[in-house]
Amino acid sequence: MPENCDTHIGARMRDIRKRRGLTQRELATASGVSLSLVRKLEQGEVRDTRMETAHRLARSLRVATSSLLRREEVVKPVAEPWRPLQEAVEHPPGQPDEEPSIDGARSSLPALRSAFFKNHLQEVSALLVPLLRDVDVLGDGEEARALRAHALQIAGSVLTQASQFGAAETALSRAADAAPDRLRAASVRTTWTWLLVRQGRLAEAREMATRWADEVEPRISRATTEELAAWGWLLLQVSAASLRDNRAGEAQDAMRLARSVAVMTGKELPRGDSRLATWGPVTVAYKNAERGIVLDRPDEVLKVADQLKAVGPAASTEFHRHRMDVARAHVMMRQYGEAVDVLSEVRAQAPEWLAEQRSARDVMAEVVQHRRTLTPGMRELADEVGVPM
Template structure:
C-alpha cells in the first residue's frame, strides 16, 4: 500500500535532518499541524501548505502529495542506458565514418573497455558502448572473425545490463552472445549470466533448470580439467545453488555448493583471467556464495561468522562478488539490529564502488530499513541515502 502524506512528510524531514520544530520554523507551518500530519491525525492538508513544506524540504510538492508507489525513483540511473538499448535493438544502421571498422581496431577498442566493465565505470560505458556495438555489428556483416568479437561484446553487455536491471535489453544481448558463442566454455559463461538474469527476475525454476542442464553438459573430469573448464562448471553450480536455496530446496542447494567447492579446491586459488573477469572463480568466491545462502536461510549470525573467515586478499576491491558479499554482511547486521555496523559497511562499498552501489536495489532496501528504525539520522546517513538513491 502507498504511504500517506504524513509518512512521506516524516521520511523526507528525517532525510533532511530536521526536527518537527525546525521544519515548522523554516516552513512557517505550525508545529501542531506538522505533528498531526505525521501522526496521521490529519489525512492531508491544503496544497498551499504542502507547497510551503516542500519548499522548506527542497523537494517537489508532488513528492509529498502524490505516492509514486513501486515505480523507479526520480533520477533513476536506468535512463543512462537508453542509447545502449537503442544500439542493441535498432535494425536501421546509423551511418558511420567513411572508413569501415577493422577487426584490429574493434578488438583493441573492446580490450580497452574491459577495465570499465570490471570496475563498474557505468558513466563511461554508457558513452562508449553504443558506437562500439554498432561497429561490431558492421564488422560482423563483412568479416567472419568479427562475429566472435561481437559475441564477446554481447556477453559483457548482457552482464552489465543485468547488473543495472535493464532486463529486457540484457536478454537480447545474451541471446545474441549465445547464438555466436565460439566454443562450449564461452557459451557456458553466457548461460551462467542468463541464469543470473533469471534469478534477478524471480524466475527460480527456469534458472535452476538451465543451470542444471548446462552443468551436466560441461562437467569435466576434475583431475584433468583446466581452470577455465572448472570455472565454467563451478559457476553453473553456484547459479544452481542460488536458485535452489531461494526456491526452498536446501538439500539441493547444499549439494550444488559442495560440487562448486570441489571445483574451486581443484583450482587451488582464485582463477582470474586478465581479459575475462566473468570467469573469475576460486575458494574465496565459493565462500562468499556460502554466506549468501546462509542469509537466504535467515541465519544472519552465521553470515557474520563466515565473513570473518573470508580472506581480505584474493579478490579485487571492486569485484562485484566481493561487494555483493558486503551487502549481505550489511543486511545481516540490520537483521541483528546492528545498524551502525551496517552503515559502516555500506560506506565502505560506496568508497570502493561508487557507481555500482546506486544501481543495487538491495543496498537501497538495506539502508531504507535502517532509516525507518532510527528516530534521527546522522549527516553521514543522509549523505549515503542520497548517494545510493534511497527514495525520499
C-alpha cells in the same frame, strides 16, 4: 544476493494459504513476515517484496518460491542513462562512416574491460555503444563472433545491474547466439541465469544452469582450469536458484560440488578472456555465505566476513556483492550503524555500482525506519542509493 521480485504474489499466496488451512496471522507467525505485510500483499497494496521474503512465505506454505512468483509482462520504460546502450543492443546498426576492423574492435577491449571491472558503469556504457555498432557488422568469422559475444555479454551484465531487464535479456540472447565455442557460451549462460534470478524466474534459472552444467562438465583427469571455472560457476548458479526456489537439498548438493571444483582449481583464478568473473576458493566462499541471507542466518554471513576480512576487492569479482550481504546481515541483526559503515566502504570503492543496487536501498530504508536520528552521513547515503522520502 537476494533481489527484489517486482510482481504481485498476493493472489497466489492467498489461494495456497487457504488450501493449507492457515490464517493470515498463522502464516505471518510461521514465516516470520509481519502480519501487516502479509495482509498488504494479499490485498495488492504491496506488489514489490524482497526475494528473501518470498522465500520465507513459500517455505512456510511448503511450495517452491517460483510458484508464488508470476511474471507480469509489463514493458517498463528504459531509464534515460541507459537508453543509448539499449538502442545499440536492440536496434540494427546503421552504415558506419568507416569500415570497422577486427583489430580496431579488439583494441578497444582493454579500456572496456578495465572500466567494467572497476564498476564504472556509465563509462562502460559509453564505450560499449560504438563497439556494439562495430562488432555487429564484422561478419560471422570465429573472432568476430567472439568479440560480438563478449561485448554483448558485458552489455547484458551492465543492463542487469541497472535493472533494465528486457534489454539485458536481448543482449544475452544475442551473445549466446554469437558465442563461437562452448566455454564462451557457458559464460554467457552464467550471466543469463543471474538475470533470471534477479527477475524471480527461479525455475528457468535453475533449469538453464543445470542444463549447461551438465553440458560443460569436464573429464576431471584432463580438465583445464578454464573448463573447471566454467563448470563451477554454473554449479553456483544452480545452487543460488535452487536455494531461492525452496529446494534446499539441490542447492546444498550443487554448492558442495562447486566447493570441490574450487579445491581442484587450487587458487583464485583472475578473470579470463571468456569469463567476466574470478573463480576459486574465495569466490565460492562468498557465494556460500550468501546462503545465510536467504536462510535467515545472518550470523553465518558475518562469520565468513570475519574469516576473509584480510581479502580485498581485487581478489574476487564477488567482493562488493559479499559486502552487500554483510550490510544486510547487520540489518537483520539490528546492527544499523555497522550496516551503514559497510555501505560507506562500498560507496568509497564503487559508488556507481552501489547506486544501482536495490539491496542498498532496502538496507538504508530499514536504517531510516529504525534509527531515531540520522547522522549527516546516513542521510547522504540514503539519498545516493535512492531511498524515497
